[in-house]
Amino acid sequence: MPTNKSISRDRSDYPFWTPVSIRFSDQDPMEHVNNVAITAFLESGRVGLFGHIFSGTRLPSRGIVLARLTVDYLNEITFPGSVEVGGRLAAAGDRSMTTHYAVFQGEKCCVVSESVNVFFDPVTRRSTAPSAEIRAVLERALSGPSR
Amino acid sequence: MPTNKSISRDRSDYPFWTPVSIRFSDQDPMEHVNNVAITAFLESGRVGLFGHIFSGTRLPSRGIVLARLTVDYLNEITFPGSVEVGGRLAAAGDRSMTTHYAVFQGEKCCVVSESVNVFFDPVTRRSTAPSAEIRAVLERALSGPSR
Amino acid sequence: MPTNKSISRDRSDYPFWTPVSIRFSDQDPMEHVNNVAITAFLESGRVGLFGHIFSGTRLPSRGIVLARLTVDYLNEITFPGSVEVGGRLAAAGDRSMTTHYAVFQGEKCCVVSESVNVFFDPVTRRSTAPSAEIRAVLERALSGPSR
């Protein structure tokens, strides 16, 4: 399957968006949003993107686990207001998938991030190859215009 | 100043509303939103309400501190989606103010809450009586139709 | 069953203690621990206390739900370091139990809190009267020297 490892800061590269409101308690003594809260924003975007990609499939509940997360902090995010988390499928491997995210506050790209998630068998609790149905969904998402 | 201690579950009693998006990580093993996250929702509503009430006044930054919080959990809140936090000024004392909140997910009132906040002098770090300007704002908010 | 509604600030009234380390991200722009983090400290104390009280019983997993939480903020908690959360059973009702907590940072009592928890049937998802075994445990805890 195709691979694209660069994390874009361009809104138009992200087909799926999740809005997240910023909470007062997301802030730390630096008077900006703490990096821990940003990983919660990214998780909201990730869960939203996965719901979008796998909607209508028989992907088992808890059938994907997070294996690796990379976060680049480009600009501060400040309370109050909200952010938008753009997400896209970037690559698919034999047992894993790579997704990219960009967090915008207004027109400013504040964070880009990459997640590697592993397909997981909730019964054996081990990584597994995804079903043919899931692989087809991934290939379609990677080749489509709305990637 | 007038006092109203009952915490209403009626949307029409709350003049100010703050939307808060629910995050995946707000959930706990009970598969509902954890009570800790709910206090973050309430704080978002509180900060929003205070911004609304004190907009345009010379209330010092960090001039109000939380002294007491009561939370009644009526119904579960579930991911995904968002909640709306209604807020209202319920009473004002010599050095404190009492505010009420109701958290709705859709049409369901899930949580009601009362906060007691104390006016605080950031220099002496002690409670203080609010200025005449602030007292006037509170009296107007308590008597007005949009209370 | 007996009832004790006053929330003690005296260490010797709390038979069970849970240490909680403070995290950098618990802080907010006021440069103290945010009230939301404090409810996480209290929950740690509550889960620890319940484990202590109900150890060895057949209380069903998820057989208790939080109905009401009251928190009094007495003194600031500051990073770094840790707190200790003291817990005690304060009262037991037909379908509920009331527990009290005091959060100390060093020798300073910073927070006291009361929780009302309801016995819950995970199958019907409704409140329920606890079993005779659980009632006996509660009565023993309320009357014993280690209350």
Add this chain to the structure above:
Amino acid sequence: MPTNKSISRDRSDYPFWTPVSIRFSDQDPMEHVNNVAITAFLESGRVGLFGHIFSGTRLPSRGIVLARLTVDYLNEITFPGSVEVGGRLAAAGDRSMTTHYAVFQGEKCCVVSESVNVFFDPVTRRSTAPSAEIRAVLERALSGPSR
């Protein structure tokens, strides 16, 4: 200055350790500690390590900002209990430093992580080269036995 990019899973490679207690609310519906909480553990380790390395220096408060975070999730972390976060200085650049972390629950290495932090001028709010004093501290930490 020397560079070491591999993130060790060996306890003996980490000279500085920060214990962090796990909270009930760190868990998510997968009944393990959520990845967002793990970034809070890592931040505790990072702040602890920086305090250790820069103790006694004139590093300005808020003189370091997080630019990049990478987290590898190797094994689940489960409530209750605590983790230990080992930290070490891995490399130092002209305006940045790279640190490594390993999170252990008991004898199991559950997470390894790398942070890139940038030296920051709180006045200009831009990256800056660290002072000669700070550079000397970094070189000593990178060459010493307790690295």
